[in-house]
Amino acid sequence: MPLQFADRLNNVETSAIRELFKLLGKPGIISFAGGFPDSAMFDVDGIRAASNAALDQEPGAALQYGATEGYQPLREQISAFMTSKGAAALAPENLIVTTGSQQALDLLGKTLISPGDKVIVEGPTFLATIQCFRLYGAELISAPIDADGVQTDVLEQLIAEHKPKFVYLIPTFGNPSGALLPLDRRKKVLELAVKYNTLVVEDDPYGDLYFGEAPPPSLLALSAQVPGSRDLLAHCGSLSKVLSPGLRVGWLVAPPELLAKATMCKQFSDAATSTFAQATAAQYLKAGRLPGTLTRMRAVYAERAQAMGDALRKDLGQAIAFVQPQGGLFVWARLTGAGGKVADGNAFAKRAIEKGVAFVPGTPFFCAQPDSATLRLSFATADVEKIREGVARLAQAL
Amino acid sequence: MPLQFADRLNNVETSAIRELFKLLGKPGIISFAGGFPDSAMFDVDGIRAASNAALDQEPGAALQYGATEGYQPLREQISAFMTSKGAAALAPENLIVTTGSQQALDLLGKTLISPGDKVIVEGPTFLATIQCFRLYGAELISAPIDADGVQTDVLEQLIAEHKPKFVYLIPTFGNPSGALLPLDRRKKVLELAVKYNTLVVEDDPYGDLYFGEAPPPSLLALSAQVPGSRDLLAHCGSLSKVLSPGLRVGWLVAPPELLAKATMCKQFSDAATSTFAQATAAQYLKAGRLPGTLTRMRAVYAERAQAMGDALRKDLGQAIAFVQPQGGLFVWARLTGAGGKVADGNAFAKRAIEKGVAFVPGTPFFCAQPDSATLRLSFATADVEKIREGVARLAQAL
Structure with missing residues (x-):
């Protein structure tokens, strides 16, 4: 008799793009498929110095079990970082450290979703969010986006109709959309939270990776301007895209009662995030190296985004439509079929x-009504020359 | 309107001993309460060298996202370590790395437990296991232990009666019991797995911390002698008690189909365990330092266990009953009430x-029928002098 697995596994399947990723090992492949930053840009010296400082100054704490809520010096550094980005009055106690922001999503699912509960997400949205929430039995509702992110008028109709447990958004340089939600829509989202008494989850791993002007304030920062909205807002942050995914350091900001329940769930999920990684991250932030690293990353990704956009326009022309991204890691494009392509x-x-070029087709990013003409192209890991060569191969494939 | 949480949260409450732990900050308290190793014994130099080697030799990999299954060089080191302890033919592909063995428990719960499923655990057992499985809706059945661990005759009756989803055991220096399951009972457990086609989960964080002779082989190692049992066995291991809890490196060995499902669940739980911590652990194991560290730990904990046992016998006499532990971190004791105490x-x-002395009372470790006369005393973190002073205070309190 085979093992009998839990019913919740019937709601998900292993990601279709995992199969695709297995092909990436082929020699000579240029990949626009990944969702990760460029390893060549990691500040290895800074991280080595930070980890050695942690082991020199606080070896007992850095190697011992830590509080489930997170390593206090790191909570303090993150709270200062978030405050510097406009999240007023964010105390260390208002956040917990999570094992990447993926764990923040998992804790939100575990804490909030009973089987059959509805959750509204953008269509398209982050693939692992869809699977993560479905594992807890969520019924996902797809809110359509346009070039400016989620369409707030449709979102309001969906909230009114479905009364969701919460709304999950990536308002800034979304994955896969790359879209940037403008200020007026951000305010509208917070007003909807209050009007319908609906929790909103803001996932913000890419907000620091802007190429020109800084984006509008996060929903978290803006919540001070919309009375009552802060009590209906959770915010997920991460060092993965700006420092190192391998540290697995993310965080969750949430109202106190939700944060307490998420902490309890975390206790039984992994007890605590690696204190060694947390102490390293805390020393890194304390050393003041992040702003320089961000400046460097923004410049490199901006150049690559521009190169990809230029090459797509030049080589694929009318056969593809996309909005030039203003930040993040992705171009979200749509095949037009022009010229019978x-x-x-x-x-x-x-x-x-x-x-010899890889990318992720768009359909897996939709929880419903997939647009099969879409695709996600990452410009993060290939250099400008490779990007041009890769786009030329795309043109051949088309 | 307050937030409405998921139904599964109704099955658990924040651990009673968390409240106790808040008192541990009182100045001068001697603590026998913790379940962690002594920070003073961490091999800080070895870990620093390992982490620097990881950043020097493989910075891109150590700081990037890693495979959900785990960092391959670490899987290879763990497989070699387990093989050296008798787990024959354990390939790297037979295990996944988890964020501490707590995450292995969480993944087993997520993968296997549907609400209402029955799971048999020892009475008493690890507190976080009880809560972790209850969060997934498990109904826990308590299998009684004696000085030699779980009573396999009663266990057989319970399996036959309840047809559990699985049986969870800590056969070697259990938490909180400190008990060591003898060879004949180990074989019996594996035979029961086969006879009743029941999955057995072996949690083994303490097996390397023996004071005299090495304990009998793990269920995993023994499974080669009981045909069919390997396909019905999952095994959780950890570096937390032997190297550093702060790395959060554990592992799960399981039959292929179960391992694949657990990997899928891990993908949406935290994507991967910190590759920085994994690469550090892999370099540490590769450097061959663990055997020396283990020898040193065994000697120190053996001395402390002896000191605690001697002091308890001398100062508390007939008022307390316990079996002198042969390994692990804990004395599990029972108040007799002798002399009206x-x-x-x-x-x-x-x-x-x-x-001025703290320990954890025994009742929270029982999922049912708690024995209120019991208590758990850790000898791991106080030195011999403090242990004697702490036991003297216990005698005063009695």
Whole structure:
């Protein structure tokens, strides 16, 4: 008799793009598929210095079990970092450290979702969010986006109709959309939270990676301007895209009662995030190196984004439509079918692999009504020359 | 309107001993309460060298996202370590790295437990296991222990009666019992797994911390002798008690299908365990320092266990009963009430705090039918002198 697994596993399947990723090992492949930062840009010296400082100054604490809420010096550094970005009056006690922001999503699911509960997400949204919430039995509702992110008028209708447990958004340089939600829509989202007494979860791993002007304030920062909204807002942050994903350091800001329940759930999920990684991150932030690292990253990603946009316009022309991203890691594009070219993202992805370039087709990012003409192209890990070569291969595949 | 949390939270409450731990900050308290190793014994130099080697030799990999299954060089080191302890033919692919063994428990719960499923655990067992499984809706059944661990004849009756989803055991120096399951009972457990087609989960964080002779082989190692049992066995291991809890490096060995499902669940729990911590652990194991560290730890904990046992016999005499532990971190004791002394562990814990010594009363470790006369005393973190002073205070409190 085979093992009988939990019913909740019936709600998910292993990600379709994992299969795609197995092909990435092929020699000579240029990859626009990843969702990660460029390893070549990690501040290895800074991280080595930080980790040695942690082991020199606080070896007992850095190697011992830590509080489930997080290592206090890191909570203090994160709270200062968030305050510097406009989140007024954010005390260390208003956040907990999580094992990457993926764990913050998992804790929100565990804490809030009973089987059958509805959750509204953007269509498209982060693939692992869809799977994570479905594992807890959520029924996901797709809120459509346009070039400016989620359409708040449709979002309001969906909230009114479905009375969701919460709304999950990536308002700043979304994954996969790359879209930037403008200030007026941000305010509208917070007003909807209050009007419908609905929790909003803001996932913000990319907000620091802007190329020109800084984006509008996060929902967390803006909540001070919309009375009552702060009590209905959770915010997930992460060092993965700006410092190192390998540290697995993220955080969750939430109203006190929710934060207490999430902490209890975390106690039984992994007891605590690696204190060694947390102490290293705290020393890194304390050393004041992050602003310099961010400046460097922004410049490199801005150059690559521009190169990708230029090459796509030049080589694929009318066959593809996209909005030039103002930050983040991704170009979200749509095949137009112009000139009788291929208009299906999945078919295009297979042809592209044969030509030696990889990307992720758009359909897996939709929890419902997938737009099969879409695709996600990451410009983060290939240099400008590789980006041009990769786009040229895309053009051949098309 | 307050937030409405998931139904699963109704099954648990924040641990009673968390409240106790808040009192530990009182100046001058001698603590026998913790479940952690002594920070003073961490091999800080070895870990610093390992972390620097990781950043020098493989910075990109050590700081990037890693495979959900774990960092391959670490999986190889763990597989070699487990093989050296008798787990024949354990390939790196037979295990995944987890964020501490707490996450292995969480993944087993997420993968296997549907609300209402029955799980058999020892009475008493690890507190966070009880809460972790209850969060997934498990109904826990308590299998009684004696000085030699779980009573396998009663266990068989309970398996036959309840047909549990799985049986969870800590066979080697259990927490809180400190008990060592003898070879014949180990074989019997594996035979029961096969006879009743029941999955057995072996949690083994303490097996390397023996004071005299090495304990009998783990269930995992023994499974080669009981045909069919390996397919019905999961094994949780950890570096937390032997190297550093702050790395949060544990592992799960399980049959292929279960391991694949657990990996999928881990993908949406925290994506991967810190690759920085994993690469550090891999370099540490590769450097061959663990055997020396273990020898040193065994000697120190053996001395402390002896000192605690001697002091308890001398100062508390007939008022307390316990089996001298042969390994691990804990003395599990029972108040006899002899001479009219206090016989309730909770009342005794309160009096003890007033006298300046802390321990954990036994009742929270039972999922049912608690024995209120029991208590858990850790000898791991206080030195011999403090242990004698602490036991003297216990005698006053009694």
